[in-house]
Amino acid sequence: MSDAIKHECGISVIRLLKPLEYYKEKYGTAFYGVNKMYLMMEKQHNRGQDGAGFASIKLDVAPGQRYMSRVRSCEQQPIQDIFGQINGRINQAFKEHPEYEDDVALQKKHIPYIGELLLGHVRYGTFGKNSIESVHPFLRQNNWMHRNLIVAGNFNMTNVDELFDNLIQLGQHPKEMADTVTVMEKIGHFLDDAVAKLYRDIKREGYSKQEASPIIAERLKVAKILKRSTKNFDGGYAMAGLLGHGDAFVLRDPAGIRPAYYYKDDEVVAIASERPAIQTVFNVPYEKVVELEPGHAIIIKKSGRCSIKEILPPVERKACSFERIYFSRGSDKEIYQERKELGKLVFPQILEAIGGNLKKTVFSYIPNTAETSFFGMVKEAQNYLNKKKEEEILALGPKITSEQLHQILDVRPRIEKVAIKDAKLRTFITQDDSRDDLVAHVYDISYGSVKKGDNLVIIDDSIVRGTTLKKSILRILDRLLPKKIVVVSSAPQIRYPDCYGIDMAKLEDFIAFRAALELHRDRNTMHRVKEIYEKCLLQTTTPDKEVKNYVKEFYAPFSAKEISTKIGELLSPDDIKAKVEIIYQSVEGLHQACPKNLGDWYFTGDYPTPGGNRVVNRAFINFYEGKNQRAY
Numbered sequence: 001m002s003d004a005i006k007h008e009c010g011i012s013v014i015r016l017l018k019p020l021e022y023y024k025e026k027y028g029t030a031f032y033g034v035n036k037m038y039l040m041m042e043k044q045h046n047r048g049q050d051g052a053g054f055a056s057i058k059l060d061v062a063p064g065q066r067y068m069s070r071v072r073s074c075e076q077q078p079i080q081d082i083f084g085q086i087n088g089r090i091n092q093a094f095k096e097h098p099e100y101e102d103d104v105a106l107q108k109k110h111i112p113y114i115g116e117l118l119l120g121h122v123r124y125g126t127f128g129k130n131s132i133e134s135v136h137p138f139l140r141q142n143n144w145m146h147r148n149l150i151v152a153g154n155f156n157m158t159n160v161d162e163l164f165d166n167l168i169q170l171g172q173h174p175k176e177m178a179d180t181v182t183v184m185e186k187i188g189h190f191l192d193d194a195v196a197k198l199y200r201d202i203k204r205e206g207y208s209k210q211e212a213s214p215i216i217a218e219r220l221k222v223a224k225i226l227k228r229s230t231k232n233f234d235g236g237y238a239m240a241g242l243l244g245h246g247d248a249f250v251l252r253d254p255a256g257i258r259p260a261y262y263y264k265d266d267e268v269v270a271i272a273s274e275r276p277a278i279q280t281v282f283n284v285p286y287e288k289v290v291e292l293e294p295g296h297a298i299i300i301k302k303s304g305r306c307s308i309k310e311i312l313p314p315v316e317r318k319a320c321s322f323e324r325i326y327f328s329r330g331s332d333k334e335i336y337q338e339r340k341e342l343g344k345l346v347f348p349q350i351l352e353a354i355g356g357n358l359k360k361t362v363f364s365y366i367p368n369t370a371e372t373s374f375f376g377m378v379k380e381a382q383n384y385l386n387k388k389k390e391e392e393i394l395a396l397g398p399k400i401t402s403e404q405l406h407q408i409l410d411v412r413p414r415i416e417k418v419a420i421k422d423a424k425l426r427t428f429i430t431q432d433d434s435r436d437d438l439v440a441h442v443y444d445i446s447y448g449s450v451k452k453g454d455n456l457v458i459i460d461d462s463i464v465r466g467t468t469l470k471k472s473i474l475r476i477l478d479r480l481l482p483k484k485i486v487v488v489s490s491a492p493q494i495r496y497p498d499c500y501g502i503d504m505a506k507l508e509d510f511i512a513f514r515a516a517l518e519l520h521r522d523r524n525t526m527h528r529v530k531e532i533y534e535k536c537l538l539q540t541t542t543p544d545k546e547v548k549n550y551v552k553e554f555y556a557p558f559s560a561k562e563i564s565t566k567i568g569e570l571l572s573p574d575d576i577k578a579k580v581e582i583i584y585q586s587v588e589g590l591h592q593a594c595p596k597n598l599g600d601w602y603f604t605g606d607y608p609t610p611g612g613n614r615v616v617n618r619a620f621i622n623f624y625e626g627k628n629q630r631a632y
Helices: 020-027 032-042 078-096 104-110 160-169 179-204 209-219 222-229 275-282 322-327 333-345 347-353 368-399 402-409 432-439 467-478 511-522 526-541 560-571 587-593 610-625
Strands: 010-016 051-057 068-073 117-123 138-140 149-157 235-243 248-252 261-264 268-272 296-300 306-310 361-365 419-421 443-445 455-460 484-489 579-584
Touching: 010 032, 010 149, 010 235, 010 248, 020 032, 020 104, 032 051, 032 078, 032 117, 032 268, 032 275, 051 078, 051 149, 068 078, 078 117, 117 149, 117 235, 138 179, 149 179, 179 209, 179 222, 179 235, 222 248, 222 296, 261 275, 268 275, 268 296, 322 333, 333 347, 333 368, 333 587, 347 368, 347 484, 347 579, 361 368, 368 402, 368 455, 419 467, 455 467, 467 484, 467 560, 511 526, 511 560, 526 610, 560 579
Parallel strands: 361 455, 455 484, 484 579
Antiparallel strands: 010 117, 010 268, 051 068, 051 117, 138 149, 149 235, 235 248, 248 296, 261 268, 296 306, 419 443
């Protein structure tokens, strides 16, 4: 309902454990891996609309034969675009060389993208331009097969400056200060170092230069390279890497902020950001898809040997709760139940807001992603009514008439599809007046779904900025002439920026922050805002591990209900007739619903890494100084 949040990316890795001839014989095509990767990426399309990329590596090819391929796109339908290009190349090869049709060896030799190791990525641009240069995977090339590195990930680093300086101290000259570049170059440096040392050792053992290559591939310790290169990483990440000779890895951050799951059988190893993508594409049960533990990497050697290694010591688990509320597809078994629970747990506040009058209340949801929490909310309303019905029936006893019984039993939660988004409408005009008029028509309403004087309850995943709510949603809902509009967020108030991959970087963008600021003005406590600014300034030269989040003091004087009430005032259009009330999920309710994903820094300010506190203080400094820029 509120403005869409751009968020983290999605990764997919497929390692075929059998020769391509095996898949040709069993599944009728040597393109089994490519086809599965297409499905894996489409099943995670929800994680990225701005760009997509694909890379593949062929194992055991002759010198001079192309063994790495990459294709990227930032077109409007990027996944369709890259696989359109891949299919075009494949079809062209078959047209020019019909003899390839039944010869897998020739297909592998002459057709790009047919490999045993595949990497896919879908991207949301949280920072930087949406250009092809920003689209993963990134490629670090070298004439030595072992030193070729392909990297893609779902990550944001809070300490890019430090990582950049580390590279300079190592003697490198990075081309730009971006976390994607610094991460790849850091891993690349220690990969180069490990290959060089192995080469020297193998030569001392009497092997020729040519004989050294397969031995390097066998002896290369990927876990050791990752341990050395990630020592100073501060951020949330699930990153995948392919080495030119055929090793592969996926690494997860020590707090488990960003998600990663894997599945293995005798045919394939599959890794993805979301469990249902693997379940659906490979038709495997929930129990067979395993979550990669925080701080660990799944490493697949060229030989096909697969192992899980601890790279960094795990810290307190702070898996991102927004994954469960909003980002991941709701088809995951656990996420589906958790979203229903979020709707259930917020119902007592709704009941209070409508004065317990369910007969005069209509329940609905906007947008479609809020549908699951809506089911949980309505189910709890039904449970409440069932208890009330039981009490009324027992109170009347055996003297109850048939008419009275039907009057009691006929009371049900009133459910309607109140608003429908017009997917074809594009708000492309930038002039404010004209654009606001267009925004007001993004949703169509179902006239007659609400009776004049009813209460209208609308549930959403989250209310972040509130812009669309004020300029569009509340105005069109008011046309239905409800007495009261209750807007419910299944997530708590978003108060703090995210610096681990979600596009929530500026404090003043958050309606909760603007509401707290108005409360400071109302109560003549703006001097406290200045004091917080001065405390944040003093922290700018403090080492990350000693930095405190002073922005918590900005919210401390006010209860969550006071802030929600002020949000309701700020978001109510001047000409609206209905009374508006905003209800948010509590942090306690969130933790009860999502017990395995306790990462809640955007709600509580409790950042899982030291860099988070530095980022939030910098965001407050930017706000106070009027700088319209990101804090990281």
